[in-house]
Amino acid sequence: MNTTKIVVTFTGHNDDEINAEIRAAKENINDFDIVEIRGDVFDALNREDHAKNVRSIIDVFKPLNKEIIYTYRTAKEGGSGSKTTVEYEALLNAICTLMDIDYIDIEVNSGDKIIASVTKTAAEHNVKRLLSHHDFKQTPDTDGILSVFKKMDDIGGELYKAAFFPQSSEDVDHVTSAVEQAKVLYGHKVIGISMGELGKETRTALGEKSSALTYGFIMRDAAPGQIHVSELRQKLTH
Template sequence: MFDASETLRVTAPEPIVLKDVILGGEKPLICVPIVGDTVKQMIQNVKEAVGQEADILEIRIDCLDKRDKQTLDDLISKIRELSDIPIIFTNRPKEEGGFKPQKEEERIQTFIDAATIGGIDIMDIELSTQPKMRDLVVTLAKRRGVYVIISYHNFEFTPNKETLLDIVREEKKAGADIVKFMTKPKTHLDVITQLQALFEARTNVVRCPIISSAIGTLGSYSRIVSLFLGSDLTFASLPGRQSAPGQLTVQEVKAMLKIFNLR
């Protein structure tokens, strides 16, 4: 599908334009996860992330103590008063790295509420979500002009390459505009497996943008290396505010990308 033999960074054949940035273009994007128990805490982190020139924000709704529609409206409205930066709306279940437990029906309702409120650019829904609920979110998002990430997170181990490629195919079949897989390595060979799966997914399986890296301290270097092999975005934290193990800070990622003229 794509000849990557002489390209420093393997780009997406079908990139997505998000306002002033391109997901899947020549330069990989830096996404800052926004965490916090309250809207006030999240907004303070948004201000800092915008000040550090993040490309995208991921709003981690699973962090919030309250997730009702009024709270979501307040949060999104306040972010939009500060910046027009692209927003990924994420509400992780506990089993895929979510911060706080919640009932599945209530979790899905937050996606419905957010789509109704507007002001977001991407929704991230897990492949493991009950198919009828997942399809509801995907359909509603696309009706509202919101792109969809369908994601897979494995915090226990790294599946083999063929399994990961099958997951990517399932995500695309389920309606993903952007596919995502994150895996936990136990050895460096596991990191290589993740990278091989990423590269093959990029060059032979899907044309859309991909987000992928290894999770945890052992896989931290994958958050940079993956950007050369097909991942179009990396998550980078504000100091002391990681949303997942092994995340580098925004400034650390920027410094490394500058070496290769990718910032």
């Protein structure tokens, strides 16, 4: 039996886009397990409106037994987030404190101080940590990817996500091989993604090469190579 959970990523910038995504997600309610709220798309909003948007999504999907991930993806890791490190730390701590979320995404390259601070707040509010690393330029070899997972395990968290951009099919193989080996070492908490068209197979991998989570979209893709959640569900259950 496949144990990969499907995450639907919400990237709407305003009320109309968010409401359209919510409607589409409710129409495909059985095709995903987790909702990821991308807070970096709200960068132009003030704190109150940012919080309102996050809460509006949580209020719809929590009663429908969907888990919630809050992610603020910084520009250097492929997102649209432009907050300073101090602002990033404060935002993640505030989200853990004020919002009914299950997972907080913490970029492992954000620095030891931020990771320690958010880890403490998350623990106090029963929020699990999803440690993440994104490289949109290249893919290390298998040992290089394993060293990223090792760094995450040294920090400690509930999920470890590493995404890389491939230049060749060999790069894709490095990711699947690293996932397979990391699962032996750390259990079913590893997420390995090879982005873009070339790496799509990593998003629907089964068996020993499968990740703990796979990310899909409901209206527009949030990352290169993302697949619609209904197609993900079909591929993961057949």
